[in-house]
Amino acid sequence: MQLYSNKFSRGTRPRWLLEESGLACEIVNVDMAAREHKSEAYLKLHPHGVVPVLVDGDTRIFESAAITLYLADKVPGLAPEIGTRARGEYYQWAVWSMVTLEPGVTKVFYELRKPEAERDAAVIAEGTRMYHECLRVLTDAIEGREWLVGDTFSAADILVIAIVAWAGVMKLNEGFPVVEAYAARGKARPAFLRARS
Ligand SMILES: N[C@@H](CCC(=O)N[C@@H](CS)C(=O)NCC(=O)O)C(=O)O
Known part of the structure; x- marks a missing residue:
């Protein structure tokens, strides 16, 4: 997995989850001062041109909360059991x-x-x-x-x-x-x- 993020952004939410969980994920810094988040390449990952976005194989997930909840389900202990x-x-x-x-x-x-x-x-x-x-x-x-x-x-x-x-x-x-x-x-x-x- 790769998390495209910036440490001064909402990307710190899924990043916090990653740090709690120990899940393996590459953190790719998006240089927002250089407008990297508006580049053609980045817009292919995130159609709104904002951070963060997670790439997990051939799936891309945007919205910081969605990414955080998705990652939480990959490990025990950070989300209550489904159906409870x-x-x-x-x-x-x-x-x-x-x-x-x-x-x-x-x-x-x-x-x-x-x-x-x-x-x-x-x-x-x-x-x-x-x-x-x-x-x-x-x-x-x-x-x-x-x-x-x-x-x-x-x-x-x-x-x-x-x-x-x-x-x-x-x-x-x-x-x-x-x-x-x-x-x-x-x-x-x-x-x-x-x-x-
Ligand atoms: N609802 C989105 C908001 C994402 C968002 O607005 N990110 C800001 C940084 S915190 C951004 O990339 N802003 C750059 C821009 O709007 O051009 C989320 O939570 O992921």
Whole structure:
């Protein structure tokens, strides 16, 4: 397998999974500053010209969450068994991370990337409101427990914590100590750090 990624991208999600699992996979750095992700060769791998994408034999899988979940199923211990209630909760949090949690963070991120004079405070406020609504839900879910599903760390934690960590860089987690502690547990895992190296 080859994971086409960049260490400053959403590719760190499947990369974290790889580091947790020990699965053999070549990491191919996509030089985004050089616009490699828009090259003709790369567009053959990922039709949207974004990272990451996984090549597994003659299969290509894009979407960071899909790749992470796909890889998790290749090893024991990082995903609950198919057909169990825990598997249902696992799907819930994985889909929630992409569809409900990430959009508010993305809204703030793209606004903050603009020169200060061009930023729209209303967009930042709306993105923050959307994200904080999710952090209230996450607080209720994680309070008194270590990980989201059962007693064990899973790929759902990777997807959620990766986004919370990203939001933390923008100081969006202040006032949510339970979530901050949960993210700190994930970020303390050696595999999290290796995924960013
Ligand atoms: N939903 C996609 C988003 C992928 C994405 O937007 N990747 C960013 C880096 S984090 C990218 O490649 N951006 C370059 C561009 O939009 O040109 C995923 O999670 O894989």
